Amino acid sequence: MDAIVVNQLSYSYQVSGRQILKNISFKVAPGEIVALIGLSGCGKSTLCLCLGGIIPHYLGGELTGRVSVNGKDTKEYKVAQLALEVGLVFQDPDTQLFSPTVEDEIAFAPENLCLPVEEIGSRINKVLDILGISALRKENPNRLSGGQKHLVAMGAVLALEPAILVLDEVLAQLDPVGKKTINDILLDLRQQGKTILIVEHDLETVSIADRVLVLENGLLLRDGQAETVLADREFLLRHKLECEV
């Protein structure tokens, strides 16, 4: 069974009425790392919201087609239920951190799953180890640097142990060391069988992907092997995904 199936997905926001996604179809196999690239405003974040069920459950609008994650149709399941399958990490870490300590932040999701205390503790230790942030355990998340906040937000999602991880421009605000750290973590997670969708517009940061999807004005322009797409300079220049030096 495919981890993500998007079939003829179209979506228009309620207020503007503008169609932001136009008849998109693709599949992602389990354990694959897929990069979704495109210019700002092309619909990348909207597609992420569709994968997590936030569209249509939270944002309304008009959605046609079908999105399913691990066999669950996003229209039929609540966002909290889909969270067991898809972990969403958003762009702005400040709106994702609300607990007084990093430990509490990471504990939030396993607590919601009614896990026993021992299991919550072990998930916290595991996530802190994976992300290399054990020293920040008792820190207030709001007093951390931008990169550290992103790691904590990611850790809070990883504690759910979802099979699919969707990262919406998480790497954009990180320095080169931070980007490398997260890329290494993502490769480790792939080894553990996680399916990962990275949304980015910086091509360098998506070099770890197996496949690349290119979105333009809501249309899926290209779906191909990462080496092939990233090596096609003419295509990238034509669609302004790369600049002439």
Add this chain to the structure above:
Amino acid sequence: MSDLDPRTKIVSILCLSTLAVFLNEPWPLLLLFVFTLLILLFLRINFFRITMRFKKLLPLLLLMLIIQSIFTAGGEVLISFHDINILTSNGINSALCILFRLLTLFSSAMIIMTSSSKDYVLALTQLKIPYEIAFMVLVALRFLPIFIEEIKDTLVAIQLRGVDLQRIPWRHKIKFYTRFLAPLLSRVMLKAHQLAITMEARAFRVYRRRTYLRLLQYSVADYVVMVFFAIATIVVLARDFLY
């Protein structure tokens, strides 16, 4: 004492506030205020922080003092103008009561700061309050500083565009504030909405109940403090009502 259970702190705040509201003499209220200050020091709240909070309240306290002194009649007339009594002994009494009452209420509320917001979530859920409501409190506490930051950022942005808020007349100032209040509120609402989505995307409310990494447990000190506050409050109030 800073290690006390948050529920004990809630009880102590309730007792102190009840006494502050019901006591009606300046001396007992002054003693209550001094006692509250001692608790704050005992809880290791920075004295500088306490004085800074009171400094912000100073204009309000002075205004209350003046209003109470002038508008409370009765007692010995201290200052009069023709037939009009401007200051009476009852006025001073009443003003002092208001002053110590407000100071006690504000300082007792500072006890809250000695535990983390998550501890209060635990306290409320262990007091059988639905966890959704307890988390609403947590999020409100989280958003208060964000709201203040947003106001500061907006004011700085306005001033960077060459508007000197100190110099423009009040009429224009009010117009200005109403103009920036709407976008400010919409930004804060948007952040609150994003936070709600984040919580839901982390399986919040997926089940009717949830577990907690740690649970609060009363210690002997908690029982001693709670019994002390309860008895002290009952005795003081009974004495006040009976005599």
